[in-house]
Amino acid sequence: MKYVLIIGAKSELGIELARLYASNQYNLYLAGRSINDLQDEADYLERTFSIKVTLSNLDVTDFISHQKFYESMTIKPIGVIYAAGYYPNPFSAITNWEESANTISVNYAGAVSLLNIISEEFYQYKLGFIVGIASVSGVRGRAKNYIYGSSKAALIAYLSGLRNKLDKSKVNVLTVISGYVQTKKSPKNGLSKSLVIHPKQLAKKIFIAQQEQKSIIYSSYVWRIIMFIIKILPESIFKKLNI
Ligand SMILES: NC(=O)c1ccc[n+]([C@@H]2O[C@H](COP(=O)([O-])OP(=O)(O)OC[C@H]3O[C@@H](n4cnc5c(N)ncnc54)[C@H](OP(=O)(O)O)[C@@H]3O)[C@@H](O)[C@H]2O)c1
Known part of the structure; x- marks a missing residue:
């Protein structure tokens, strides 16, 4: 009876991942x-795929509750997907500390708190x-959204360290570096189709990459190329750009 834990399961991506893992006979x-x-x-998932689904209330910023949350799972999951995220209004993230703190807590600190427990x-x-x-x-941090960006950068570095540690234990850590995701909350109208991915497509890519034990994936090859160029730009040029 293998279980997968999806944190941030109410997001459209979380739901698509749940459907995919359920259709592949994982309990959730x-x-x-x-x-x-x-x-x-x-x-619906239980009926359709004859699996078990347990719903657990969890606030990823309520760090003190995380140990108890993990202990409450009688059968421990064999996999965990951290999909919780928070994209603040970039202006208020700078002017309002609560917004900054929530961005850091949801995107980074919550992941560290939970994954420290589970990964051990x-x-x-x-x-x-x-x-x-x-x-x-x-x-790479940009003027446009560097509070959000730096919280995700910290997550990327954390996952890299975890991968380095857990590789010796044959535990795979997959980092998903996603470009725009087409959600109802944020429709991404007017953007080039090659830059935007539907949650269902992204979930499929994630599932395949996880099963193939990949380390890092981008949501598309276009984003992989763009970010390769962005990464190698000298700082003297990068700091003058308006992107
Ligand atoms: N949308 C994009 O263009 C895009 C691009 C790159 C990466 N991503 C990442 O992809 C993931 C899914 O994003 P999305 O756009 O689908 O975002 P979303 O709909 O806002 O989903 C974020 C999820 O995180 C949950 N969450 C937020 N604060 C939480 C808290 N304190 N405790 C527990 N759960 C909390 C939300 O739950 P509630 O329903 O309770 O708020 C929601 O289920 C996120 O990690 C996001 O950063 C998104």
């Missing part, structure tokens, strides 16, 4: 705030996989 722990909103989806067990038992959803904004 779906975690997030007001998670009972997913009851109908959970019932994977390390000891030499079993499991970890997936973290980062962003192209985390590859």
Whole structure:
């Protein structure tokens, strides 16, 4: 009975991942705030794929609750996907500390707090996989959104360190560096199609990469090329750009 834990399961990406893992015969722990909103989806997945779905309320910024949350899972998951995220208004993220702090807490500190606990067990038992959803904004800080970007950069560095440590235990850590995701909340109208991915497509890429034990994937090859160029630009040029 293998379980996958999806943190931030209420996002469209989280739901698509849940459907994909369920259709591949994984039982699910779906975690997030007001998670009972997913009851109908959970019932549907259980009926359709004959699997078990457990909904768990979890606020990733409530660090003190994380150990108890993990202990509450009687059968421990063999994989965890951290899909929780927060994209603040870039202006208020700078002028309002609460916005900055929440961005850092959801995108980075929450992941560290939860994955520190879970990865330790994977390390000891030499079993499991970890997936973290980062962003192209985390590859190089830009004036446009550097609070969000730096929180995702920290996540990328954390996952890199975790991968380096857990490789010895045959535990795979996958970093997903995503460009724009087409969601109802943020429709991304007017952007070139090659830059935007639908949550269902992204979920499929993530599932395949996780099964193939990949380390880092981009949401598309176009983003991989763009970020390669952005990374190698000298700072003297990069700091003058308006991108
Ligand atoms: N959308 C994009 O263009 C884009 C691009 C690159 C990367 N990403 C990343 O992809 C992932 C999914 O993003 P999305 O755009 O689909 O965003 P989203 O709909 O805003 O999803 C974010 C998820 O995080 C959850 N979350 C936020 N704060 C939380 C907290 N304190 N405790 C528990 N859960 C919390 C949200 O739950 P609630 O429903 O309770 O708020 C929601 O389920 C995120 O990691 C995001 O950073 C997105």
